Amino acid sequence: MVDAAMQEEAAEPSWMYLPIPVEEGVAGAARVLVGEDDADMRRLVAAMLRTEGYRVVEASDGAEVLEQIEATITGPPRDRIRAVVADIEMPELTGLDGLAALRCAQWQTPIILVTAFGNPDVRAEAEWLGALTLLEKPFRIDALRGAVHKALALPFGPCAAA
Numbered sequence: 188m189v190d191a192a193m194q195e196e197a198a199e200p201s202w203m204y205l206p207i208p209v210e211e212g213v214a215g216a217a218r219v220l221v222g223e224d225d226a227d228m229r230r231l232v233a234a235m236l237r238t239e240g241y242r243v244v245e246a247s248d249g250a251e252v253l254e255q256i257e258a259t260i261t262g263p264p265r266d267r268i269r270a271v272v273a274d275i276e277m278p279e280l281t282g283l284d285g286l287a288a289l290r291c292a293q294w295q296t297p298i299i300l301v302t303a304f305g306n307p308d309v310r311a312e313a314e315w316l317g318a319l320t321l322l323e324k325p326f327r328i329d330a331l332r333g334a335v336h337k338a339l340a341l342p343f344g345p346c347a348a349a
Contacts, residue, residue, distance in 0.1 A: 217270065219268070222247075222272070224274060248277045248278040249282065249285045252271065256268055273286070286317070287316055301331075305321065
């Protein structure tokens with residue numbers, strides 16, 4: 188559920204007025220997958236990322252996150268998912284289960300996990316599995332924006348996407 192602080196921030200987001208780089212444009216923008224079972228939160232995150240100029244793919248549970256990745260991983264590089272933002276607590280598969288499955292398949296694209304139930308054990312497991320970062324809800328939109336920018340600044344190519 189989206190809390191009052193996030194709704195207030197979304198009402199007047201600072202990122203809303205940032206220009207989309209002309210050299211990228213939406214057609215050449217990176218694809219980012221948002222996996223979140225809370226529809227309001229998923230729409231908020233997806234809207235922020237679209238405003239940034241990214242092509243966003245949405246998934247409502249952990250199994251759908253993996254399906255979306257499998258559907259794009261063998262396609263042309265411009266269609267591959269370059270970063271994933273996933274909630275830890277989702278139906279079907281948790282964000283940690285999904286991350287573990289991706290790492291077992293040697294898929295190295297950055298994963299940003301979010302959770303409302305952060306604890307040291309969850310953080311340690313996320314780090315051990317190679318999550319780029321773990322954001323605790325409620326998080327600041329700018330923190331997520333920065334994590335996605337950091338994820339997309341990492342090398343991308345056959346080794347990073349296979």
